Amino acid sequence: MKGIILASHGKLAEGLLDTLKIFAGEPENIEAICLMPGDDMAEFLTKMKNSIENVDTGEGVVVFCDLLFGTPCNCSGAIFKQEGAIDNIQVITGMNLPMVLEYIGSRSNGMSASDIISTGQNGIVDFNKLFKERQS
Template identity: 45%
Template sequence: MKGILLVSHGNLAEGMRDTLELFSGQLEQLDTLTLSAGEDIMDFRAALSDKVDLIDTGDGVVIFCDLAFGTPANIAAKLLTDTQYKERLQIITGMNLPLILEYSQLRSENVDFNDMISVGKDGIMNLNQTLNI
């Protein structure tokens, strides 16, 4: 089973974990990493690789990042250039609750990441328009 690492600017990742566990209970191989204002980038990179190593039990880790091309995602992407991590990581940006909820329920199976990303996108809607209000 792949580990799940939620990574964000500020405390978004911790809030996502809290809400995810409200729906799913406490999950194995789930962790968070947050980037605070003024935090040293090299310290963040070291913490990221430490977290990946901690939750990877041999099947790899899916890193969900809050924002494409934001600092947390960029640092995670740099791990892909390291042969130690390249085959172990899948990085998904634009993390939202439907997306991580879907993955947390399917992660022991062979997941089609494009289908899973569609679930995250489908969770975004104009509810007024959808309800015709």
């Protein structure tokens, strides 16, 4: 089973992990790391490396980041410079509850990056429009 890192600016990752526990209990091999205002990028990179080591069972790690090209994402990219890391670590940006929850539920069976992204995209809906369509 692949490990999971939730990485964000501010406490989004911690909040998402807290919410995941409502639906999925206490998921294994998952950590949240948060970049707070004033945090040093080098220290955050070290925190990310440590978290990856903590959750990696030997099958790899999926890192969910909040924002493409934000510091959490860029630190993930910096880790790719280590030999073999790009084959062991999958980084997906734009994390949301549907994608991470679906991944937790199916990670023992494996789930492709495109399936994870599709799940996240399908969770974005104009509810007003959907409600009106269902009322007709």
